[in-house]
Amino acid sequence: xxxxxxxxxxxxxxxxxxxxxxxxxxxxxxxxxxxxxxxxxxxxxxxxxxxxxxxxxxxxxxxxxxxxxxxxxxxxxxxxxxxxxxxxxxxxxxxxxxxxxxxxxxxxxxxxxxx
Amino acid sequence: xxxxxxxxxxxxxxxxxxxxxxxxxxxxxxxxxxxxxxxxxxxxxxxxxxxxxxxxxxxxxxxxxxxxxxxxxxxxxxxxxxxxxxxxxxxxxxxxxxxxxxxxxxxxxxxxxx
Numbered sequence: 001x002x003x004x005x006x007x008x009x010x011x012x013x014x015x016x017x018x019x020x021x022x023x024x025x026x027x028x029x030x031x032x033x034x035x036x037x038x039x040x041x042x043x044x045x046x047x048x049x050x051x052x053x054x055x056x057x058x059x060x061x062x063x064x065x066x067x068x069x070x071x072x073x074x075x076x077x078x079x080x081x082x083x084x085x086x087x088x089x090x091x092x093x094x095x096x097x098x099x100x101x102x103x104x105x106x107x108x109x110x111x112x113x114x115x
Numbered sequence: 116x117x118x119x120x121x122x123x124x125x126x127x128x129x130x131x132x133x134x135x136x137x138x139x140x141x142x143x144x145x146x147x148x149x150x151x152x153x154x155x156x157x158x159x160x161x162x163x164x165x166x167x168x169x170x171x172x173x174x175x176x177x178x179x180x181x182x183x184x185x186x187x188x189x190x191x192x193x194x195x196x197x198x199x200x201x202x203x204x205x206x207x208x209x210x211x212x213x214x215x216x217x218x219x220x221x222x223x224x225x226x227x228x229x
Binding site (some may be wrong): 034036041042043044045046049051070090102103105106107108 | 119121148155156159160163164173202205208215217218219220221222223225
């Protein structure tokens with residue numbers, strides 16, 4: 001069965017520091033991968049997606065992610081974090097084996113930003 | 116602007132009561148979904164619908180029911196059979212079920228059972 005793992009439950013970084021959030025997936029073929037962000041009490045907003053092609057994907061708000069097939073990873077990065085980036089981040093993959101079009105989500109990584 | 120509207124934002128229920136959460140979209144999307152979110156658990160699929168008058172169970176459908184009488188609307192009823200209904204509920208939609216069509220989410224409804 002497909003799965004998504006986000007190893008870090010909570011990460012704290014200083015404002016201006018770089019950020020990397022980890023995401024590992026399990027799927028035999030090329031997956032369709034997503035990163036979403038959720039502010040407290042709000043819905044999810046799409047940051048970026050990977051379907052095929054260039055393995056480095058640019059998203060909104062200065063985020064990027066790199067697909068690495070050899071490591072089954074799709075890590076999210078940002079060179080300089082802003083206080084407004086504090087939120088919860090979810091990695092997700094299209095579920096090919098079940099509900100058509102459904103996403104399988106990781107459990108999320110909560111990001112805190114120190115001033 | 117197009118989007119998904121969920122109401123109410125906050126809802127309190129006594130044990131044994133059914134409650135209905137509203138989800139309306141004006142994006143002309145074909146498929147709609149309901150997810151449940153619990154702290155530290157990510158999102159889990161409750162029900163989804165790809166076309167009007169048709170819907171399918173997701174991973175945690177027990178204790179929930181839905182209807183899809185109109186393309187724009189996909190209400191979720193949390194019944195008294197749901198043992199632990201306190202959670203944050205998210206509605207989402209997408210144009211079709213092709214992999215290139217991304218999910219758009221509403222702002223969520225928080226249900227608390229007193």
